[in-house]
Amino acid sequence: AYIARATERKAREKEENQRKRDFRAEQAFLPDALSALCAYLKSSADIYTYAWENDGLTKASTVSPEIPDTVRETFRNCIRHANPNVGNHLANILRGIQIHQARMGELVAGNPPQPLDINLLTYMYAVGEIQAMVNRVFPLARNDENDFVPTAVEYEEFRTAYSILGIDEKFIENTHIGTLEQFTRRRLPKLDAFFRFIEK
Secondary structure (H helix, E strand, O other), rough: HHOOOOHHHHHHHHHHHHHHHHHHHHHHOOOHHHHHHHHHHHHHHHHHEEEEEEOOOOOOOOOOOOHHHHHHHHHHHHHHOOHHHHHHHHHHHHHHHHHHHHHHHHHOOOOOOHHHHHHHHHHHHEEEEEEEEHHHHHHHHOOOOOHOOOOOOOOOHHHHHHHHHHOEEEEEEEEOOOOOOHHHHHHHHOOOOOEEOOOO
16 A cells, blocks of 8 residues: 555656646746737727727727737646646636627727726726736746745736726726726725636
8 A cells, every 4th residue: 555655646746747847848938928918908908998088989990909829829838737826827817818809809890888988997997907917927937836826916916007008097987887996996805816706
């Protein structure tokens, strides 16, 4: 029994060491993927801001921003080899992007959401949330995955994200739900460390 347990432990250690090596190999591609993703999010935010200022309209030449396939590939490969904390966070970023792309496609196609101001405000919140999640990954791209320890979501992370995206969270406002800043602050208690909504 002792020999069997020792053999099983060594097998698990070997698998874990291989997983770590595989993750480090994929981790090298994260900085470029994150930079490309930030450019995509900034383009998206610019479209939302323009639509906010122009009754839901987008410029005639506007097309939905596209994420390079290499970004998805890098994220998926990292998720496959990452520890649970890292994998969950990256997976939530991809899920958020999928929802964001659907919304962006409708807006660019000339089908602005109704009620316009409320929906555009929540769309800007969502792109800010994705940016905040991406910001957390930058240190991971340079450090050991075990250093990535999820912590409570702070408003400062959103403030930084909105600043990067060129969104004025104090200016974007709806009479029923307040400013984007107020809307964001109300949602913070409902977010867990991976930016998922907590079921209550």
